[in-house]
Amino acid sequence: MRLSQMHIKTLREVPNEAEIPSHILLLRTGMIRKLVSGVYGFMPFGWRTVRKIEQIVREEMDASGAQEIHMSAVQPAELWEESGRWNAYGPELWRIKDRNGRDFCLGPTHEEIFTDIVRNDISSYRQLPEMLYQIQTKYRDEARPRFGLMRSREFIMKDCYSFDTDAEGLDRSYQIMYDAYDRIFRRCGLTFRPVEADSGAIGGSNSHEFTALSEVGESDIAYCEHCNMAATTERAACVDAPAQEDVEMLPMEEKFTPGTKTIEDVANYLGLSQEQTIKALLFVTYDEEGEENGYVAAFVRGDRDLNMTKLVNALDIAEHQIEFADEEKMGAATGCVGGFTGPTGLHDCTLVVDSELPGLKNLCAGACKEDHHLINVNYGRDYKADIITDLKVLKEGDPCPVCGQPVKHARGIEVGQVFKLGTKYSASMGATYLDENQKEQLIEMGCYGIGITRTMAAIVEQHHDEDGIIWPISVAPYHVIITLVKPNDEAQKALGEKLYEDLQKAGVEVLLDDRKERPGVKFKDADLLGIPVRITVGKLAGEGKVEYKLRREEDKVEISVEEALEKTVALVNSERRG
Numbered sequence: 001m002r003l004s005q006m007h008i009k010t011l012r013e014v015p016n017e018a019e020i021p022s023h024i025l026l027l028r029t030g031m032i033r034k035l036v037s038g039v040y041g042f043m044p045f046g047w048r049t050v051r052k053i054e055q056i057v058r059e060e061m062d063a064s065g066a067q068e069i070h071m072s073a074v075q076p077a078e079l080w081e082e083s084g085r086w087n088a089y090g091p092e093l094w095r096i097k098d099r100n101g102r103d104f105c106l107g108p109t110h111e112e113i114f115t116d117i118v119r120n121d122i123s124s125y126r127q128l129p130e131m132l133y134q135i136q137t138k139y140r141d142e143a144r145p146r147f148g149l150m151r152s153r154e155f156i157m158k159d160c161y162s163f164d165t166d167a168e169g170l171d172r173s174y175q176i177m178y179d180a181y182d183r184i185f186r187r188c189g190l191t192f193r194p195v196e197a198d199s200g201a202i203g204g205s206n207s208h209e210f211t212a213l214s215e216v217g218e219s220d221i222a223y224c225e226h227c228n229m230a231a232t233t234e235r236a237a238c239v240d241a242p243a244q245e246d247v248e249m250l251p252m253e254e255k256f257t258p259g260t261k262t263i264e265d266v267a268n269y270l271g272l273s274q275e276q277t278i279k280a281l282l283f284v285t286y287d288e289e290g291e292e293n294g295y296v297a298a299f300v301r302g303d304r305d306l307n308m309t310k311l312v313n314a315l316d317i318a319e320h321q322i323e324f325a326d327e328e329k330m331g332a333a334t335g336c337v338g339g340f341t342g343p344t345g346l347h348d349c350t351l352v353v354d355s356e357l358p359g360l361k362n363l364c365a366g367a368c369k370e371d372h373h374l375i376n377v378n379y380g381r382d383y384k385a386d387i388i389t390d391l392k393v394l395k396e397g398d399p400c401p402v403c404g405q406p407v408k409h410a411r412g413i414e415v416g417q418v419f420k421l422g423t424k425y426s427a428s429m430g431a432t433y434l435d436e437n438q439k440e441q442l443i444e445m446g447c448y449g450i451g452i453t454r455t456m457a458a459i460v461e462q463h464h465d466e467d468g469i470i471w472p473i474s475v476a477p478y479h480v481i482i483t484l485v486k487p488n489d490e491a492q493k494a495l496g497e498k499l500y501e502d503l504q505k506a507g508v509e510v511l512l513d514d515r516k517e518r519p520g521v522k523f524k525d526a527d528l529l530g531i532p533v534r535i536t537v538g539k540l541a542g543e544g545k546v547e548y549k550l551r552r553e554e555d556k557v558e559i560s561v562e563e564a565l566e567k568t569v570a571l572v573n574s575e576r577r578g
């Protein structure tokens with residue numbers, strides 16, 4: 001393609017709202033174009049890279065035996081009512097009505113649709129297993145769309161669903177997808193880590209997230225360098241502090257602790273360590289219709305942080321069904337007192353207690369009385385729980401839940417997730433098959449998503465410098481850019497055009513920068529766009545020589561045009577598949 005004929009608009013200025021490199025660079029290169037908050041279009045360079053990523057995903061899905069289909073983004077509410085998610089999904093679900101007032105949504109994901117296909121088309125064990133996938137536009141009305149393609153309201157996702165006769169079959173399908181994801185993200189040039197992920201109230205080792213390591217990522221992961229443990233911090237189990245079996249319970253005592261509303265304040269005031277205190281966190285919960293339906297008090301040791309995902313799973317509700325409580329309002333109903341709430345004085349609310357607290361003795365907690373705390377509070381004698389479960393956040397340096405060595409933390413971008421659904425959807429929507437004995441059985445399902453456009457942003461996060469993007473060859477919009485220093489110079493033009501043709505004949509995707517711009521502008525654009533190979537045709541053209549430079553390296557060499565052709569073809573062919 002000749003740059004002089006391309007629709008291209010690069011920006012010199014950094015757009016204000018863009019904070020992270022991928023957002024800034026994708027806008028500056030003109031690869032993406034914002035329409036409204038969280039909604040982007042793709043311009044020629046951007047769309048070529050999207051299609052490259054899609055193609056890698058498609059090849060690996062096809063090679064895994066999955067079959068591509070394409071379903072609509074418009075989904076009827078009835079199917080979501082059957083699965084129970086029409087109400088449960090919350091405000092992220094982009095609901096629409098047709099002219100007759102019938103409810104629909106723009107699909108944030110397609111479990112219902114694929115389950116519907118399979119329940120209609122599959123009747124016998126002979127038709128299973130099966131994997132179906134699509135690469136399609138998804139809609140989520142995110143509360144805080146940000147970072148460009150990273151968290152948008154419209155985005156492209158590959159979603160795949162597996163259908164098996166039994167749990168062993170599902171395990172096999174899951175492993176096939178896990179391995180395919182490993183190849184896909186490698187081919188995209190990403191440095192990533194598969195980590196165990198939260199799988200909701202079902203629990204168990206039923207899900208992995210594929211996380212591209214990056215400081216700007218929104219996923220927090222904990223991993224251990226001594227064993228293979230790697231999990232999202234939402235999911236990571238915590239080791240309880242050892243139970244103090246030999247410590248005697250002392251008599252509970254009330255203390256006047258004026259103005260000590262934080263753990264730090266009360267610990268200092270009473271001369272205790274934070275480990276000797278109990279932290280209370282108070283919540284109100286909502287039913288699926290959004291009506292208030294109760295209060296929850298969660299308790300962890302004073303120095304710990306509450307893990308919201310674990311709390312939500314323990315209560316078996318969705319994240320949008322719980323929020324921090326207005327303590328004054330809650331106090332009237334339950335007896336809590338803001339800053340002085342403890343587990344001993346509460347009524348009419350669900351007490352969820354972290355699993356290590358029952359083993360710890362003589363702790364300090366709020367007295368549910370203004371300016372007062374209790375000391376020597378002990379589980380069993382002084383308070384009881386409705387639910388006891390691990391509610392803690394695993395912090396850097398805490399013991400690894402598998403081997404006990406100190407864990408490390410890293411940040412990353414969730415680019416994909418694999419998930420064993422089991423019979424969740426087949427049971428609610430009646431997707432069954434007849435087994436060898438003509439007995440009706442539920443289909444075992446898995447779902448597997450990759451954010452195509454988020455992956456594009458993640459690649460930019462890992463492959464850029466201060467001058468622009470540095471695309472890996474496998475996903476670069478073009479492999480090579482030939483920069484004509486003086487497009488009007490006959491020798492330069494002739495050599496450049498010949499090379500342009502020869503590279504195309506060799507199957508290389510090549511740009512010819514024949515614009516009537518200053519060379520400096522051309523070099524800047526080539527660097528910004530991140531084209532992997534730059535061949536400059538300048539004053540040595542008369543001798544048949546060009547300058548050859550890789551975007552990812554500093555060095556440039558002057559070589560014959562034949563050698564440049566040979567080097568480029570060899571490099572592109574060895575790296576184009578990633």
Ligand code: ATP
Nearest residue numbers: 149150151152155157414415416417449450451454
């Ligand atoms: P997140 O936790 O980041 O909101 P999710 O776990 O809800 O994502 P999934 O339902 O697992 O997302 O969707 C599959 C993939 O789709 C994700 O791994 C991610 O790559 C991509 N994705 C999800 N939400 C968005 C979004 N708002 N913008 C861009 N990509 C997204």
Ligand code: MG
Nearest residue numbers: 209414416417
């Ligand atoms: Mg996910």
